Structures are given as structure tokens and as C-alpha cells.
Amino acid sequence: MGYFNILAAIPGFFLSSLFFMLLWDPICGKLGLPDIGYTTSMLIVITLWIAVAPLAAAARKKKS
Numbered sequence: 001m002g003y004f005n006i007l008a009a010i011p012g013f014f015l016s017s018l019f020f021m022l023l024w025d026p027i028c029g030k031l032g033l034p035d036i037g038y039t040t041s042m043l044i045v046i047t048l049w050i051a052v053a054p055l056a057a058a059a060r061k062k063k064s
Contacts (some may be wrong), residue, residue: 013049017042 017027021041036044
């Protein structure tokens with residue numbers, strides 16, 4: 001079942017990267033930060049996912 005959960009998360013990763021890139025555009029203009037592309041957005045999202053996944057797993061184990 002774990003393998004299929006990973007496969008189900010793949011579209012969410014690409015959509016999260018797209019939304020992050022689209023939402024970054026208005027933020028970077030107001031803060032004077034550089035614009036990012038889709039590949040940079042993917043790197044940021046995967047970094048956040050790697051950081052949050054252990055926390056979510058720990059919360060799920062504690063809840064059960």
C-alpha cells in the first residue's frame with residue numbers, strides 16, 4: 001500500500017510546485033526578491049516535503 005501512496009503523491013508534488021511558483025510572483029515583487037522558475041520551485045517544494053514528512057508520520061503514529 002505504501003508504494004501506491006507514493007504514486008498518488010506525484011501529481012500533488014507537481015501541482016504544489018506550480019502553485020508555489022505562481023504565488024511567488026506577487027510576493028517577490030513586493031519584497032524585492034528575484035523571481036523563481038519552475039525547477040527552483042520544485043527544489044523548494046521537495047525540500048519542504050522532506051522536512052514535513054517525518055513530522056506528519058510522527059503525528060500519525062501518535063494519533064493511532
